[in-house]
Amino acid sequence: MIRLLLADDQALVRGALSALLGLEPDLEVVAEVGSGDEVVAAVLAHHPDVALLDVEMPGLDGIAAAAALRQAAPDTRVLIVTTFGRPGYLRRALQAGASGFVVKDTPAAQLADAVRRVHAGLRVVDPALATDSLVAGDSPLTARETEVLQAARDGSPVAAIAARLFLSEGTVRNHLSAAIGKTGATNRAEAVITAEGNGWL
Amino acid sequence: MIRLLLADDQALVRGALSALLGLEPDLEVVAEVGSGDEVVAAVLAHHPDVALLDVEMPGLDGIAAAAALRQAAPDTRVLIVTTFGRPGYLRRALQAGASGFVVKDTPAAQLADAVRRVHAGLRVVDPALATDSLVAGDSPLTARETEVLQAARDGSPVAAIAARLFLSEGTVRNHLSAAIGKTGATNRAEAVITAEGNGWL
DNA sequence: CCCCGGCCATGACAACTGTCATGGCGCAGT
DNA sequence: ACTGCGCCATGACAGTTGTCATGGCCGGGG
Numbered sequence: 001m002i003r004l005l006l007a008d009d010q011a012l013v014r015g016a017l018s019a020l021l022g023l024e025p026d027l028e029v030v031a032e033v034g035s036g037d038e039v040v041a042a043v044l045a046h047h048p049d050v051a052l053l054d055v056e057m058p059g060l061d062g063i064a065a066a067a068a069l070r071q072a073a074p075d076t077r078v079l080i081v082t083t084f085g086r087p088g089y090l091r092r093a094l095q096a097g098a099s100g101f102v103v104k105d106t107p108a109a110q111l112a113d114a115v116r117r118v119h120a121g122l123r124v125v126d127p128a129l130a131t132d133s134l135v136a137g138d139s140p141l142t143a144r145e146t147e148v149l150q151a152a153r154d155g156s157p158v159a160a161i162a163a164r165l166f167l168s169e170g171t172v173r174n175h176l177s178a179a180i181g182k183t184g185a186t187n188r189a190e191a192v193i194t195a196e197g198n199g200w201l
Numbered sequence: 202m203i204r205l206l207l208a209d210d211q212a213l214v215r216g217a218l219s220a221l222l223g224l225e226p227d228l229e230v231v232a233e234v235g236s237g238d239e240v241v242a243a244v245l246a247h248h249p250d251v252a253l254l255d256v257e258m259p260g261l262d263g264i265a266a267a268a269a270l271r272q273a274a275p276d277t278r279v280l281i282v283t284t285f286g287r288p289g290y291l292r293r294a295l296q297a298g299a300s301g302f303v304v305k306d307t308p309a310a311q312l313a314d315a316v317r318r319v320h321a322g323l324r325v326v327d328p329a330l331a332t333d334s335l336v337a338g339d340s341p342l343t344a345r346e347t348e349v350l351q352a353a354r355d356g357s358p359v360a361a362i363a364a365r366l367f368l369s370e371g372t373v374r375n376h377l378s379a380a381i382g383k384t385g386a387t388n389r390a391e392a393v394i395t396a397e398g399n400g401w402l
Numbered sequence: 403c404c405c406c407g408g409c410c411a412t413g414a415c416a417a418c419t420g421t422c423a424t425g426g427c428g429c430a431g432t
Numbered sequence: 433a434c435t436g437c438g439c440c441a442t443g444a445c446a447g448t449t450g451t452c453a454t455g456g457c458c459g460g461g462g
Binding site for chain 1: 437438439440441442443
């Protein structure tokens with residue numbers, strides 16, 4: 001019997017995945033949580049063999065939760081299940097100690113298998129996504145550039161970003177300019193979009 | 202036996218929902234499709250009683266598919282199941298003839314009930330979302346303004362938008378300015394974000 | 403009929419944005 | 433010690449954006 005924990009902020013999806021996996025005779029969902037913050041506590045309480053974590057969650061995201069689990073419960077293996085197959089997500093997930101990475105448009109029949117493989121100590125990675133991750137490469141953005149781009153996501157003008165980050169407006173413009181150049185964009189908005197698409201934010 | 206059709210582009214979610222609903226003794230999933238374009242054909246082929254449609258799908262979105270179903274198979278009731286509880290989505294879904302509207306963070310246990318209610322001819326609408334929809338009101342944007350804002354989503358400069366829409370740059374700026382004013386934004390990017398959040402695009 | 407509102411356009415102005423050159427500070431690697 | 437690089441800052445310039453006034457064209461409602 002493989003014991004599972006599910007973490008996904010969408011209750012309906014969480015419940016549905018639970019139903020799906022519950023159909024398998026050798027799988028058993030022992031805990032469900034709706035935010036990344038609850039993951040560690042739930043794992044310590046229920047000792048699942050495998051934790052299925054969504055990336056997009058309130059509080060700690062799935063990748064951060066995976067990293068926290070590596071510390072708190074190294075025996076629990078992590079399978080990331082996410083909507084977006086962004087190259088940067090995969091890379092960061094693996095660095096955080098995840099054993100598998102599955103996108104939500106893989107066929108439902110394959111999920112149970114992925115869980116079993118992860119439980120058996122194997123790595124599970126969508127091959128198409130892995131190659132994407134290779135070609136896209138690691139984020140070229142420095143820490144500050146990333147931070148400034150994040151602050152620019154909501155369309156704030158330079159002045160607001162500068163105030164929020166306690167920087168001068170000129171510095172913000174420089175970082176943005178660098179980010180625009182590195183992302184191949186011509187534009188702040190474009191830079192945000194491509195950085196997000198690559199999982200760099 | 203209530204016969205169901207599921208439409209969701211994420212195969213894993215689709216399969217999981219199928220498993221969840223399949224647990225109910227009085228429900229039966231008779232068809233699953235992964236895009237809005239396939240909905241009408243699948244409904245005509247399998248005659249489900251209720252169609253569960255996701256809004257975000259390639260091809261026809263769930264709302265457009267609901268409208269198409271009203272024409273092609275008026276006996277099949279539509280329950281929209283979506284990630285985003287955007288006021289405009291709800292309004293447009295109801296106008297398109299949907300009988301119910303459920304957000305993906307409602308508890309899994311309630312979905313089957315929602316299906317039964319819809320099948321019984323009742324309307325199912327999240328009350329919190331309904332009030333949101335009332336306060337947010339209908340889109341204040343004119344057709345052109347909407348179109349221009351859509352074209353601005355990817356961060357294109359005015360010149361590119363003008364070229365794509367065969368308008369003069371000045372006109373595009375005027376429409377954008379109007380949209381910015383109506384959305385309460387100070388900014389093109391902000392205007393895009395709030396318009397999207399309200400389901401106006 | 404006349405007026406209002408949506409739509410298109412032009413032109414002008416102020417504000418914001420993106421780029422570049424330049425310089426200082428600190429930290430790592432050679 | 434020197435070099436390279438990230439980070440912060442300033443100032444200047446050209447290009448883009450947002451606003452406003454103005455005007456023409458059309459269709460619907462009073």
